[in-house]
Amino acid sequence: MKYVIKTQECGYLFKNGILKKILFAGKYRILSMSGWELKITEMTGKVDTKGLPTELLMEQPDFVSRVVRVQIPDDCIGFHLVNGVYKQVIMEGEALYWNVFEKNEIRLVNVTGTEMTEAQVPAMYRHLIPSRLYKRLSVGEGETGLLYIDGRFEKQLSSGTYFYWIYAHEVSMKLYSLKVQQLEISGQEILTSDKVGVRLNILCSYRITRPLELVQKTDNVANLLYTRIQLLAREYIGGFRLDELLAQKEEIGRFLMKQIQGVQEEYCVEILNTGIKDIILPGEIRDIMNTVLVAEKKAQANVIMRREEVASTRSLLNTAKLMEENKVLYRLKELEYLERICDRVGSISLNGAGSVLEQLAALALPKG
Known part of the structure; x- marks a missing residue:
């Protein structure tokens, strides 16, 4: 039977169920009647072992040179990078990836420490880590945080965001506002x-x-x-x-x-x-004080009114004395009153005899 293995593929060649060789790109004729079998898989991403034990495949030098294999310890997690870009977190067990058409890399990070540093895990990739493995602590502007690890004070935190591993430690923080x-x-x-x-x-x-x-x-x-x-x-x-x-x-x-x-x-x-x-x-005290306040304001108002009345009377008295002593001023006052009367009356007939004010007064008197 003819087989074609593409450039991005490889084939596991078996004889009577026993792995004999790993084949790469090319054309092959396999005599299946003689117990030969070929299983083809792509050489990208995670290795598909087709049910074979990894140790058996690792006995093949051509396989070993084309894969990356890493064991994830219990106290570590593995960051899987493809061509330098973080893709996922591998929690436990074994990581086995092809390293042919793309560069696969597994970086181990110990999670038994305390603070998660930028060197360990860049901030932009921390969302890939399961939340049960770390605690995110935030301290706002005008605040300070007291950090405790396993119940003991560790340090005082200023404003910012911090990440701590909680895989092997108990982490807590008491937040205090330094604002007024x-x-x-x-x-x-x-x-x-x-x-x-x-x-x-x-x-x-x-x-x-x-x-x-x-x-x-x-x-x-x-x-x-x-x-x-x-x-x-x-x-x-x-x-x-x-x-x-x-x-x-x-x-x-x-x-x-x-x-x-x-x-x-x-x-x-x-x-x-x-x-x-x-x-x-109390209500009754408020009523009493309101009554007192009203009485005080009324008394003040009365005093002001009396002062105004006295001032007005004094002003009238002074005006009368001036007009009595100054005939010109008296005549001007007559003219002022005449102007006011003329504003309100349609027509007035006066003769030349007598005082203007006397004639006006005569007009105002009722005829007997």
């Missing part, structure tokens, strides 16, 4: 010294400065600050009367800030600002 954070202590009910119950909303702005020390002291610094400010407010503000509390709101805020700054080193933070945001009064 705002804590609101709201709805604090406090009884003033004059027995008035008020509710306060207090704001505190802070920033974490030493996260590594902080993690050894507490898991939640916000709770510590909340409790501290709450106790300080109750102790200090409770000694004020209501009117003092309303009048000294800013001073009380500065006192609270100074007191809480005294523990910022202990809490590994920097206190930037603390103050009273709102003072919420």
Whole structure:
């Protein structure tokens, strides 16, 4: 029987089921009746052994020179590269590829280490690795991460993206924000010294400065600050009367800030600002204060009105004195009034005798 083996192919030649030779491109005549058999396979990609043990094929020098064979240890993975380009990850067992028409390469990477470096695996090919073998850690701008390997602190991470092997290690990270954070202590009910119950909303702005020390002291610094400010407010503000509390709101805020700054080193933070945001009064107190405010505003309005009336009367008096002393000014005032009257009246008949104002007054008087 005639066989043609193409350039990209090879053939396994058997005699009575026993491999005798590997044939390459060419024309062959095989006498199948004499127990000869030829199995043809392509020499690209993964080797198709046609059911033959690899060790048996490796006894053929022509086969060995045309393949790449790599054993993948348990603590490694193999990156399969074709012509220098990453194609896939081989997890275990044996890698056997033809190395004739394309260059196949297997690079072993140990996964029992900790950090996955760029030299080990370029970042653009890390998606090929099964996610169960590594952990991706991200630290944003204005944040820091505390890296722990097998429960022990390893190092502090700045902003960026990191990859760590978790095949043989337990990897975790605690993330802390180094940005300014705002804590609101709201709805604090406090009884003033004059027995008035008020509710306060207090704001505190802070920033974490030493996260590594902080993690050894507490898991939640916000709770510590909340409790501290709450106790300080109750102790200090409770000694004020209501009117003092309303009048000294800013001073009380500065006192609270100074007191809480005294523990910022202990809490590994920097206190930037603390103050009273709102003072919420009981309903009946609000009504009373509104009534007082309305009364005060009315009194102020009355005072202003009286001042305006006095000023107006004084102005009229001064004008009358000037007109009495100055006849020309008096005549000008007459003309001013005449102009106003003429604007409102269609026609007026006057004779030459007497004062203009006297004649106008006579016109205005009802006839008896």
